[in-house]
Amino acid sequence: MDWTINGRSILVTGGSSGIGKATAMALAASGGCVTITSRSASRAKAAAEEIRQATGTSVSTLVVDFASLESVRSAAARFVDTHSELVVLVNNAGVVKGSVSRTVDGHETTFATNHLGPFLFTSLLVDLLVASAPARVINTSSVAHTYAKEGIVFDDLNFRHRRYKFMEVYGHSKLANILHVQETNNRFGSRGITAVAVHPGVVRTGLGSGGDSFLVGWAERLGGRWMRTPQQGADTIVWLATEPHIDTSEGCYFEDRKPSRSTHHARDMDQASRLWDVSTRLTAGS
Numbered sequence: 001m002d003w004t005i006n007g008r009s010i011l012v013t014g015g016s017s018g019i020g021k022a023t024a025m026a027l028a029a030s031g032g033c034v035t036i037t038s039r040s041a042s043r044a045k046a047a048a049e050e051i052r053q054a055t056g057t058s059v060s061t062l063v064v065d066f067a068s069l070e071s072v073r074s075a076a077a078r079f080v081d082t083h084s085e086l087v088v089l090v091n092n093a094g095v096v097k098g099s100v101s102r103t104v105d106g107h108e109t110t111f112a113t114n115h116l117g118p119f120l121f122t123s124l125l126v127d128l129l130v131a132s133a134p135a136r137v138i139n140t141s142s143v144a145h146t147y148a149k150e151g152i153v154f155d156d157l158n159f160r161h162r163r164y165k166f167m168e169v170y171g172h173s174k175l176a177n178i179l180h181v182q183e184t185n186n187r188f189g190s191r192g193i194t195a196v197a198v199h200p201g202v203v204r205t206g207l208g209s210g211g212d213s214f215l216v217g218w219a220e221r222l223g224g225r226w227m228r229t230p231q232q233g234a235d236t237i238v239w240l241a242t243e244p245h246i247d248t249s250e251g252c253y254f255e256d257r258k259p260s261r262s263t264h265h266a267r268d269m270d271q272a273s274r275l276w277d278v279s280t281r282l283t284a285g286s
């Protein structure tokens with residue numbers, strides 16, 4: 001079947017603001033049946049209403065907190081119960097925390113929110129993706145994955161024994177986003193799933209400002225007035241969701257609609273496979 005998102009079911013996490021909202025807006029305008037997620041029903045509703053007013057298309061909402069494995073299980077179950085297909089999953093929700101904190105499950109918050117939660121969410125939706133194949137998984141990663149100089153630190157995933165340096169912690173989680181798509185392709189490519197990761201550029205959003213005053217303005221200082229708009233940041237994600245054929249022969253990490261160079265850690269299939277196994281164990285239900 002030719003690839004089209006017109007009338008097809010699409011799920012964009014972190015669709016209440018920033019890059020996720022701009023992605024959902026563009027995909028809804030292209031005819032997709034979009035669901036957005038947020039931790040807050042009212043933020044999700046407000047974003048859905050803004051998208052409806054701008055595009056004339058209704059968007060559904062799903063409440064989920066990626067920092068809680070129980071919340072992820074419950075949201076995935078609600079989605080599966082109410083949808084018979086899913087052709088594009090955009091794992092976009094993310095945070096950067098200025099200091100160490102732990103989730104209800106005891107994991108470091110940035111790693112849990114940016115990797116473990118989305119990993120579990122994708123795993124719980126993978127049967128629906130396979131049943132809807134061809135289907136795509138798009139992870140919003142970042143050039144910040146280059147800060148993970150040692151690769152995935154398997155003996156200290158939760159930053160219990162190292163000094164907390166926020167860009168290293170964030171970069172580690174964004175490296176995990178790329179390894180997640182590498183291993184998804186390895187395991188599910190033959191079943192019709194194409195998984196890709198994206199660096200959206202340095203984008204003017206609320207990232208880092210959620211109650212974390214230490215971080216307010218860090219991205220601004222980094223990117224200054226050259227920062228992209230959320231719409232510009234969403235461009236490659238939207239392109240990967242809508243383009244009839246995605247060529248991953250040169251890699252599955254994209255920037256500006258082209259494969260981009262990632263670190264050797266991000267291309268290390270042993271790390272990808274090991275991270276998959278460890279993440280499966282860390283997200284297993286009791």
Ligand SMILES: NC(=O)c1ccc[n+]([C@@H]2O[C@H](COP(=O)([O-])OP(=O)(O)OC[C@H]3O[C@@H](n4cnc5c(N)ncnc54)[C@H](OP(=O)(O)O)[C@@H]3O)[C@@H](O)[C@H]2O)c1
Pocket residue numbers: 013014015016017018019020037038039040043044064065066067092093094095113140141142143199200201202203204205206207208219
């Ligand atoms: N901005 C940049 O320059 C840049 C660069 C590279 C990569 N990225 C990546 O782009 C993605 C989107 O970020 P953004 O820049 O658009 O920032 P943003 O405007 O702050 O958006 C973050 C989104 O994630 C959601 N979110 C945060 N914590 C969550 C949690 N615990 N559970 C569920 N949802 C959660 C937020 O929803 P609620 O608060 O409504 O729950 C919000 O919709 C992130 O993965 C980020 O790492 C951004």
